[in-house]
Each structure stands twice: as structure tokens, then as C-alpha cells.
Amino acid sequence: MRFLSDLNPYVFFISIVVIGLFLFFGVFFTETTGNVFDTIQNFIVTTFGWFYILAVAFFFVFVIFLFFSPYSSFKLGPDDSEPDYSYASWFAMLFSAGMGIGLVFFGVAEPMYHYLAPPTMDGESIEAAKEAMKLTFFHWGFHAWAIYIVVGLSLAYFSFRHNLPLSIRSAFYPLLGERINGPIGNIVDILAIFGTMFGVATSLGVGVLQINAGLNFLFNIDFSTTLQIILIVIITIIATGSVALGLDKGIRRLSNFNMIVAISIIGFVFIAGPTIFILNSMIENTGFYLQNLVETTFWLNSYEGTEWLGAWTLFYWGWWIAWSPFVGTFIARVSRGRTVREFIAGVLLAPTGFTFIWLTVFGNTGLHMEIFGDGGISGGTTEQMLFLMLQNLPVAEVLSLLSVLIIVSFFVTSSDSGSLVIGMLASNGNPNPPLSQRIFWALGEGAVAAVLLLAGGLAALQTASITTGLPFTVVLLFMCVSLVKAMSREREDMMTTRRYFPARKPEQRKEKSK
Numbered sequence: 001m002r003f004l005s006d007l008n009p010y011v012f013f014i015s016i017v018v019i020g021l022f023l024f025f026g027v028f029f030t031e032t033t034g035n036v037f038d039t040i041q042n043f044i045v046t047t048f049g050w051f052y053i054l055a056v057a058f059f060f061v062f063v064i065f066l067f068f069s070p071y072s073s074f075k076l077g078p079d080d081s082e083p084d085y086s087y088a089s090w091f092a093m094l095f096s097a098g099m100g101i102g103l104v105f106f107g108v109a110e111p112m113y114h115y116l117a118p119p120t121m122d123g124e125s126i127e128a129a130k131e132a133m134k135l136t137f138f139h140w141g142f143h144a145w146a147i148y149i150v151v152g153l154s155l156a157y158f159s160f161r162h163n164l165p166l167s168i169r170s171a172f173y174p175l176l177g178e179r180i181n182g183p184i185g186n187i188v189d190i191l192a193i194f195g196t197m198f199g200v201a202t203s204l205g206v207g208v209l210q211i212n213a214g215l216n217f218l219f220n221i222d223f224s225t226t227l228q229i230i231l232i233v234i235i236t237i238i239a240t241g242s243v244a245l246g247l248d249k250g251i252r253r254l255s256n257f258n259m260i261v262a263i264s265i266i267g268f269v270f271i272a273g274p275t276i277f278i279l280n281s282m283i284e285n286t287g288f289y290l291q292n293l294v295e296t297t298f299w300l301n302s303y304e305g306t307e308w309l310g311a312w313t314l315f316y317w318g319w320w321i322a323w324s325p326f327v328g329t330f331i332a333r334v335s336r337g338r339t340v341r342e343f344i345a346g347v348l349l350a351p352t353g354f355t356f357i358w359l360t361v362f363g364n365t366g367l368h369m370e371i372f373g374d375g376g377i378s379g380g381t382t383e384q385m386l387f388l389m390l391q392n393l394p395v396a397e398v399l400s401l402l403s404v405l406i407i408v409s410f411f412v413t414s415s416d417s418g419s420l421v422i423g424m425l426a427s428n429g430n431p432n433p434p435l436s437q438r439i440f441w442a443l444g445e446g447a448v449a450a451v452l453l454l455a456g457g458l459a460a461l462q463t464a465s466i467t468t469g470l471p472f473t474v475v476l477l478f479m480c481v482s483l484v485k486a487m488s489r490e491r492e493d494m495m496t497t498r499r500y501f502p503a504r505k506p507e508q509r510k511e512k513s514k
Contacts, residue, residue, distance in 0.1 A: 006427040007437070010186045015193045015426065019444065026451035033455045037463040044466050045310030049300060052317045055473045057297045060146040062480050063344055066153070071487040072341035076153075076332075077160040083337040091350045092255040093334050101207040101410040102319075103140070103358050104403060108377065109385040110136045110312075111363035112370065116378055119301060119308040129367050130288060133281070136363060137289040138296045139316040140355050145348050147320045150476050151328020152335065153343055154483045160336045162486075165429025168192040168325055168475070174485040175478065189425045191472055192325035196425070197441075198468040199323035200418035201448035207411045208232050208449065213383035214404035218397060223383070229450045235408055236446030239415035240439050254413045261406045265399065266361050272393045273365040274372075281364040286356060310466070318469030321476065329421040333431060365389060415442050 026033045066072065075081055083090070114132030116123045121131065154171040164170035169185035176184060208228045215221040270278055301309050335343055366377050366389040373392065380388045390399045419442035423433030426441075 006430040006433070008186065008189070008426060008428050010183075011189045011193065012426045014186075015190050015197075018190075018194060019197060019448065023447055023451050026455045030454050037455060037467075040467050041310060041463040044470055045306050045314055048470060049306050049309060049314055052314050052321075052470075052473065053298060053300055055477060056143050056147065056317050056321075059150050059476065059480070060143050060297070063146040063149045063348065066483075067341055067344045067348075069487075070491060072339065072344070074157070074340045074487065074490070075161065076156040076338050076340065076343060077336045081160070081337040083335075085334055087346075089256060090334060090346065091354075092259040094331055094347060094351050101203045101210075101407060101414060103355060104386065104407050104410065105206045105210050105382070106136075106140075107358055107362035107386065108366040108389045109382045110139070111359070112366055112378055112385055113382075115367055115370070119304070126371075129371060130284070132367070133285045133359070133363060134288045134292055134296070135312070136359055137285055137356060138293075139313065140359060141289060141352055142293075142348060143297070144316070144320045145352055147324050147476070148327045148331060149344055149347050150479060150483075151324045152331040152347065153340065154479050155329055155332035156335050156338075156343065157340070157483065158486070159332065159429070166329065166333065166431050167425055167429030168329070170429060171479045172482050174482045174489070188475060191475060192329075193422050193425050195322040195324070195468045195472045196326040196329075196418060196422050197445060197448055198452075199319060200326055200414055200445050201452055202319060203323070203414050204232065204411055204445060204449040205452050207407050207414075208235070208453070209383045210386065211235075211404055211407050211411075213381070214387055214400055214407070217384070217387040217391070218400055218404070225453055228453055232446050232450045232453075235411050236415060236443060238408075239412045239419075239442050239446075254409055254416070258406060258409050258413065261402060261409070262358070265402055265406070266358060268399065269365055269390075269393065270361050273361070274368045277368050278361055278364055282357065282360045285360055285364070289356075314466055318466035321469035321473050324476065325425070325472065326418050326421045329424060330417045333420075333424075362386070362389070415445055418442070418445055 085093070111129075111132045114135050115129050118128045118131045118135070121128055151168075151171075155166055155168070158164045158170040158173060159166040162173075164173060167185075167189055168191075169180040169188045172180055172185070172188065179185070180188075208231050211231055212221075212223050212228050215227075216223045221227065299313075300306070306314075331347060335347075338346070366385065369375065369389060369392055370377050376392075377385050377388045386403060387400050390396050390403065393399060416438075419438040419440075420433070422441040422444075423437040424430060427433045427437065
């Protein structure tokens with residue numbers, strides 16, 4: 001049976017049971033599930049907030065160390081390998097997989113929230129606006145992509161350079177040896193599937209909330225959980241079509257489309273909005289972010305309480321970590337043939353740079369309207385703020401419709417890439433899992449997103465991220481140790497005839513279009 005091809009039964013069925021239990025309790029005991037989510041989030045924020053902060057700081061420092069290390073010249077593949085994709089397609093896929101929906105959702109809303117209620121000062125002031133952009137840059141900047149780099153670089157290195165399966169367990173070969181093929185490796189991949197499933201579902205849930213808000217703005221359609229679940233069903237069905245087209249025809253083309261539409265929207269808002277203010281703000285935002293990078297990295301707000309930190313910083317750190325198996329595996333899958341230094345520079349700088357442009361164009365346009373204009377944005381919900389900002393610009397309906405369209409497209413690419421990654425994890429790292437498996441996981445992602453919305457909306461989505469990210473943080477820390485150990489041994493082996501990694505037959509991969 002094609003569905004069972006290369007399937008790891010332990011990883012697959014245990015993952016299905018755990019996810020199935022969550023769906024059961026979420027559907028039939030919705031209120032209780034919501035209360036459990038609240039309790040879990042409060043416990044993790046108050047007990048393990050320090051651990052999240054230190055771990056993410058370490059990942060960022062670790063990535064910088066690798067960039068300047070002697071290992072940076074290693075290729076992610078044989079020494080004569082060439083990249084599978086052009087820079088343009090590579091960057092587009094990185095951005096679409098890693099940030100897309102969330103940026104559209106929070107691009108106006110997060111700066112506005114921090115402007116109204118910053119954690120360390122009075123709101124609705126010029127200083128609060130500066131603080132708002134610094135915090136937003138911090139949450140979406142280098143630290144997020146450093147987390148993705150840890151996973152993506154580890155998997156690309158072990159899979160393409162040493163011919164191990166493209167699976168999370170492969171990153172632990174230097175620590176576990178052939179035991180990665182036993183129970184410990186299964187546990188690691190199960191945690192990765194669980195994190196990926198809930199990380200992707202969080203993103204899909206956030207996207208559907210804003211699609212509903214856009215439809216409400218454009219066509220006065222009610223904002224309701226029922227409609228949001230219907231939208232999840234419809235768009236998940238559309239996503240299965242992209243799954244069927246495969247990586248090159250599906251994800252790559254949609255990712256390129258996402259970038260074209262995103263750049264078009266940014267360009268129009270930049271020109272039609274407060275252009276000079278945006279240009280000035282871009283420079284100031286970036287400088288303020290870099291100037292305060294160390295302080296914000298280690299800030300825990302311990303003297304005033306962790307409520308704000310749990311709602312924002314820890315939510316983001318948990319979201320990025322929970323999403324890292326998905327994004328890391330995916331960017332590894334599309335990064336064969338690049339050097340370690342090229343990989344780190346590309347993944348750390350290119351998407352972050354585009355993200356900062358996006359946040360400045362949308363966030364500062366919203367702040368300018370609120371501070372110097374007629375306002376009105378701050379009175380909306382998180383889901384509405386983007387559309388409230390756009391309605392103050394020319395052809396607001398067209399811009400809003402394009403925004404809804406790009407959210408749908410990001411939803412499809414996230415679901416498509418997520419199902420590809422989970423299929424790979426459940427089938428012993430097969431880089432091309434059967435279509436039936438990918439469709440199965442795409443439907444599962446939609447189901448989990450729907451249950452999270454039923455169990456508490458955005459709050460439940462936040463709790464899912466923080467909770468699933470915690471155990472995988474430990475996995476990432478060991479992954480860093482394993483990667484350095486392997487690279488160090490390979491460098492030593494270059495001077496001898498010894499071979500640390502066993503000889504394995506390279507996997508056959510079809511030629512990718514540039």
C-alpha cells in the first residue's frame with residue numbers, strides 16, 4: 001500500500017494517538033480544554049520563562065559563532081554540489097514557510113498594542129511608539145531565524161553531507177550513534193511532529209481569524225467561530241491541491257506568488273502612506289533594535305510580573321521553537337548545496353530584512369495615522385487593525401482584498417510545507433513522502449487548528465505554542481552540542497584517513513529547476 005511506504009509505525013501511530021486524544025477532548029470537552037490551556041500557560045510562564053529566555057539567547061549566539069567558525073566553509077552536500085534553487089526562489093520559500101501569515105496578522109496590530117500599553121512606560125506617547133517598534137522588531141528579528149537555523153543547518157548537514165535521513169533524529173548521530181534508529185530517535189521525531197502540528201495549526205488559526213476579519217470588512221460577513229471553521233475546511237481542501245502538485249509546482253510557485261503580492265502591497269502602502277516618515281522610521285527602528293538587542297534579549301520583567309512577557313515574548317519564543325521542526329526541516333530540504341556561512345547569512349539576514357521592511361511600512365503607517373491623523377485603528381480588535389489601517393488609503397477595498405488573498409495563499413503554503421515535513425518525519429526522513437500521507441497530514445493540521453479555535457481562539461493558539469515549544473527547546477540544545485561535535489570531528493578527519501560517519505549510499509534526488 002502506497003500510504004504505508006517507508007512509514008515508521010511507532011512514530012506515525014503514537015503521533016496519531018496523541019493528536020487524536022487532543023482532538024477528542026477539544027471537541028467534546030471544549031470548556032475544560034480551555035481551562036486546562038489557561039492553567040498550563042500560567043504554569044509555564046511563571047516557572048520556565050527564564051529557561052525560554054536563556055535558551056533563545058543561546059541559539060542566537062550559537063549561530064553567530066558558527067558563522068565565524070572554521071566550519072563555515074563546509075558545504076551542505078558533497079563538496080562539488082550546487083544549490084537546487086535560485087536565490088530568489090530560495091528566499092521566497094524561506095519567507096513563506098517561516099513568517100508569512102503571522103506578519104500579515106501582527107504587522108499593524110502588534111505595534112499598536114505596544115503603543116497603547118507598553119510594558120515599562122505609559123502608553124500613547126512618542127516614546128511608547130518607539131518602544132512599540134523596538135519590541136515588535138525584537139519578536140520578529142534575528143532570534144526567530146536563529147532558532148530555525150539550528151534545526152535547518154543540523155538537518156541539512158547530516159542529511160546532505162553525510163547521507164543520513166532527512167529527519168530530526170539524524171541530528172543526534174554524534175551523541176547516539178546507530179541508536180538514533182531506536183526508541184530514542186522515535187521519541188525525538190514524535191516530539192518534532194507534535195511541535196510541527198501545533199505550530200502550523202497556530203499559524204493557520206491566526207490566518208483564519210484575519211481572513212474572517214477581512215471578509216467582515218469587505219462584505220459585512222459575521223465574525224464567528226463557526227465561519228472560521230468553515231473557512232479552515234475550505235482552505236484546507238484548496239491546500240490539498242497544492243500538496244498534489246508537489247514541491248516545485250506547488251510550494252515554489254505559490255511562494256513566488258506570495259512574494260510578488262507582498263512586495264506589491266508594501267510598495268503601494270509605502271507610496272500612498274507617509275513615505276518620508278516610513279523611511280526615517282526604518283533607519284531609526286533598526287538602530288534602536290540593534291542598540292537594545294542585549295537588553296531585550298535577557299529582559300524578563302521579573303520586578304513587575306510576567307503577565308506581559310507570557311502574552312508576547314514567551315508566546316513568540318514558544319511559537320518559533322514549536323515551528324522549528326517544520327521550518328527547519330523545510331529550509332534544509334531546499335538548501336542543499338549551500339555552504340554553512342551562506343546558509344546562515346541567507347536565512348538570518350534576508351528574511352529578517354524583509355520582515356523589518358514589512359513591519360515598518362505597516363506598523364509605522366498605522367502609528368502615524370493614530371498619532372498624527374484621525375486615529376481609529378486602536379479601537380479595533382487584533383484581527384481588524386490591518387483593515388482599519390488600509391481603509392485610510394486609496395483603493396482600500398482592493399488592498400484589503402489582496403491582503404485576504406495573500407493570507408489564503410500563505411495558509412496554503414504553510415499547510416503544504418507542514419504536511420511535507422510531517423510526512424518526512426513519519427516516514428524515516430523520506431524527502432518525498434507519498435502524496436496520500438501528505439494529504440492526510442494537511443487535513444490533520446486543519447482539524448487541529450479548528451479545535452484550537454473552538455477551545456479558546458487566540459489565547460488557545462498562544463498556549464499551544466508555548467506548551468509544545470517547551471520540550472523541544474531541550475531537543476534543540478542537545479542538537480547544538482551534536483552539530484558542533486560532528487563538525488569538529490569532520491575537521492579532524494580531514495587530516496587523517498579515519499571516517500567518523502559510516503559510508504552510506506547517497507539518496508537519489510531529482511534535479512530541481514532553478
